[in-house]
Amino acid sequence: MKKNRTRLYCAVLMGLMSTLPAAAQTQEKLTVAPDPSYAEGGPPAYRHPELDTDVSLYINHWRNSTPLEDHGGLIERDILTRGDPHQPARKGAVLKYIKAYRRGVLQPRTNTVPRKYPSEQNFFYFSSGKGRVEAGGKVAELEEGSAVFIPAGLEYRFLNPSDAPLDVYLVVEETSPGFVPNTEISVGSYHDSRPLYGAHWAHIAHPFIYDVEPKFSNPMGFIVVSIDNFDVAQPHTHGPGTEEIWLQVRGRSLLFFGNRLLWQEPGEAFLIPPNNKVPHSSINHTDEPMLWLYMGCRHEEDAK
Numbered sequence: 001m002k003k004n005r006t007r008l009y010c011a012v013l014m015g016l017m018s019t020l021p022a023a024a025q026t027q028e029k030l031t032v033a034p035d036p037s038y039a040e041g042g043p044p045a046y047r048h049p050e051l052d053t054d055v056s057l058y059i060n061h062w063r064n065s066t067p068l069e070d071h072g073g074l075i076e077r078d079i080l081t082r083g084d085p086h087q088p089a090r091k092g093a094v095l096k097y098i099k100a101y102r103r104g105v106l107q108p109r110t111n112t113v114p115r116k117y118p119s120e121q122n123f124f125y126f127s128s129g130k131g132r133v134e135a136g137g138k139v140a141e142l143e144e145g146s147a148v149f150i151p152a153g154l155e156y157r158f159l160n161p162s163d164a165p166l167d168v169y170l171v172v173e174e175t176s177p178g179f180v181p182n183t184e185i186s187v188g189s190y191h192d193s194r195p196l197y198g199a200h201w202a203h204i205a206h207p208f209i210y211d212v213e214p215k216f217s218n219p220m221g222f223i224v225v226s227i228d229n230f231d232v233a234q235p236h237t238h239g240p241g242t243e244e245i246w247l248q249v250r251g252r253s254l255l256f257f258g259n260r261l262l263w264q265e266p267g268e269a270f271l272i273p274p275n276n277k278v279p280h281s282s283i284n285h286t287d288e289p290m291l292w293l294y295m296g297c298r299h300e301e302d303a304k
Contacts, residue, residue, distance in 0.1 A: 047259055053278050055258040059270035060092035062103040071122065072112030072157055074104035074168070079269045080245065086275060094271045097218050097243045097297050100172040103267060106131065106160045116155040121173045121181065123214070123222060124148040125293050127249055129166035132159050133185065140187040142166070147188045147222065149214035151181035169247060169293060175217040186212040190224040200234040202227045202284075220297035224249070227284040227292075235281040238272045241303035244296050245271050246282065251290030254283040 062077040070076050080101040083093025095101065099120070106112065106129075126146045133140050133148050135156035142148065142158075150156050152175045160166040175181065188210035196205040206224040214221075220243075227233060235256055238244055247269040255264045258278045264270070272280050284290045 053258055053273050053275065055260055055262070055270075055273070055278060057088040057091050058094055058273055058278075059255075059257070059262065059264070059268060061265060061268040063267070064091070071104070071170070072115040073110070074106055074112060074158070074170075076102045076104040076170070078102050079169075079247070079267075080271060085243070085271065085273060094273075095243065097220070097299065098171055098295075099174050100170075101245060101247075101269060101295075102170050102172070104168045104170055106158055106166040106168070108160060108163050108165060111159040112157045114155050114157045116153060118153050119175050121152050121175060121217065122150045123171040123173070124150070125169045125222070127167045127169060129160065129164050130162045131166040132161075133157070133187065134159065135185045136183070138184060138187075140185075145189045145191045145224070147186075147190070147208045147210070149182075149186040149210070151183070151185070151215065152179070152217075153181060154183070154185065156185065169249075171222075171295060173217055173220075179217045181217075182212065182215045184212055186210045186214045195226075200236065202231040202233045204228065218297050219299065220295065222296075223294050225292045225294045226289050227253075227282060228289050229284060229287045232283045233281045235279040237276045237279050238274055239276040239303060240274050241299040241301070242274045242297070243271065243299075245269055245294070246280075247293040247295075249291040249293050251284065251286065251288060253290050254285055256281040256283060 060079050062079050065078040067075050067077055078092065078100060080092045080095050082095050082099060083089055085094045085096050088094050124147065126142050126144060128144050131142045133142060133156060135150065136154055188208040190206040190208050192209035193207045199205060204226045206226065208222060248264045248266050250266060253264045255262045257270065257280050272278060
C-alpha cells in the first residue's frame with residue numbers, strides 16, 4: 001500500500017512538472033496584462049494582486065462594527081452595508097439592492113417599543129433565545145430557526161421575557177415606488193421543512209415554511225443551508241444582477257473565495273462579487289454539520 005501511494009505521488013509530481021514549460025511560456029506572453037490567476041489558460045503558479053478581486057472587502061463580521069440602536073430598541077451591528085459591489089470603498093460596503101445586513105440583540109426581560117416603517121421591510125432570522133413578536137393583532141412565539149418578515153407600514157414589536165438574550169440577524173429592504181406590501185407579518189421556521197438535496201454538490205436546503213408567504217419588493221428570498229461533515233460545495237461564480245450572501249450560523253468553516261482560503265466564523269457573512277471572476281465554495285472540514293443563512297437576490301435586467 002505504501003509503495004502504491006509513493007507511485008501515485010510520483011506520477012502526480014511528474015504531471016505537474018511537465019506543465020512548467022507551458023506555464024513559463026504563458027507567463028511570458030501575459031507579462032503586460034496577465035489574466036487573474038484562477039482563469040482558465042492563465043498562469044497557474046502565480047497570484048496577481050493588481051488584477052485579482054480583493055475578496056477581503058466582501059466578507060465581514062459584526063464584531064468589526066460599532067453598536068447602534070434601531071428597530072425600536074434592538075442593539076444592532078452592521079455586517080454588510082450599502083456600497084459599490086464592483087469597487088467597495090471599505091470592508092463590507094458591497095450592497096446594491098438591499099439597505100443593510102446586520103446582527104441584533106434584544107436583552108433579557110426587555111422589549112422593543114412599537115415601530116413601523118412606511119417604505120422599509122425587514123426580514124429577521126433568530127439564531128438563539130426565546131421571545132415573541134406582536135404585530136397587527138397577531139402574536140407568534142420565536143426560537144432558534146424562526147424567521148419573521150415585517151412588511152412596510154405595519155407596526156410591530158419584539159418581546160424577550162426570558163433570562164437569555166434573543167439573538168437575531170436582520171435584512172433591511174427599501175420598497176420601490178408603487179409597491180403594495182402585505183398587510184400582515186409572516187412567521188416561519190426552517191425546522192418545519194423537509195431537506196432538499198442536490199445543489200452545488202453538498203448544499204442541503206432547508207426552506208422556511210411560513211404561515212403567510214412574504215412579499216419582497218426585490219426578487220429575493222431566504223433559506224437555511226447545511227453541509228454535512230467532511231464535505232465541500234461546488235466552486236462557482238456569479239455575475240451582474242446578483243446579490244448573494246452567505247452568513248455562517250453554526251460551525252467554523254473553510255471558505256475557498258477567489259484564490260484565497262479563509263476561515264468563516266459564526267456571525268460572519270460574505271457577498272460574492274458580481275463579476276463572474278470570483279469562485280466561492282464552503283468547506284466543512286469537521287465531523288459536525290454546519291449551517292448558513294442564504295440570501296439570494298436576482299435582477300435579471302441588470303445581468304444583460
